[in-house]
Amino acid sequence: MLIKYKLKDQIKIIASGKAIDAFDIVKFKALGADAIGMARSFMLSLGCIQARECNLDTCPVGVATQDEDLVEALVVEDKNVRVKNYHAKTILALKELVSAMGKSSINDITAKDVFRRNKAGDLSSLEQIYFSEN
Numbered sequence: 001m002l003i004k005y006k007l008k009d010q011i012k013i014i015a016s017g018k019a020i021d022a023f024d025i026v027k028f029k030a031l032g033a034d035a036i037g038m039a040r041s042f043m044l045s046l047g048c049i050q051a052r053e054c055n056l057d058t059c060p061v062g063v064a065t066q067d068e069d070l071v072e073a074l075v076v077e078d079k080n081v082r083v084k085n086y087h088a089k090t091i092l093a094l095k096e097l098v099s100a101m102g103k104s105s106i107n108d109i110t111a112k113d114v115f116r117r118n119k120a121g122d123l124s125s126l127e128q129i130y131f132s133e134n
Helices: 022-030 039-046 076-100 126-130
Strands: 115-117 123-125
Touching: 022 076, 039 076, 115 126, 123 126
Parallel strands: none
Antiparallel strands: 115 123
16 A cells, blocks of 8 residues: 555554564564564574563563563573574575565565465465455
8 A cells, every 4th residue: 555655665664563584584574564673583593481571570581670680580691692503594485485485675575475385275365365445
């Protein structure tokens, strides 16, 4: 709709929500996102165990707490390497995926380029699924 009404240059879309890997980045970009937020996957790479106590200040691994005793569980010198490695491997996987699609840039990917198989086994592009006029 932003392209149709010539607003794409004025409005930017930041997509998030269960974006975990390179394919999720490609999918969101194909659907029109300008940027992708990947909080969950980076929290997991940091050591989050999804104890769901973030709002209680009792995070058992020290990721989401201000409690000094619990924060000791988060050894930044060790964990920062895991986050860096996760980021680097995600970017590498993204580059490989984009190249395998025959594209020179992620910005060249459109909804026509990404396909989904339904329960019956039929393939449809994201363009057909999300942008077709019914």
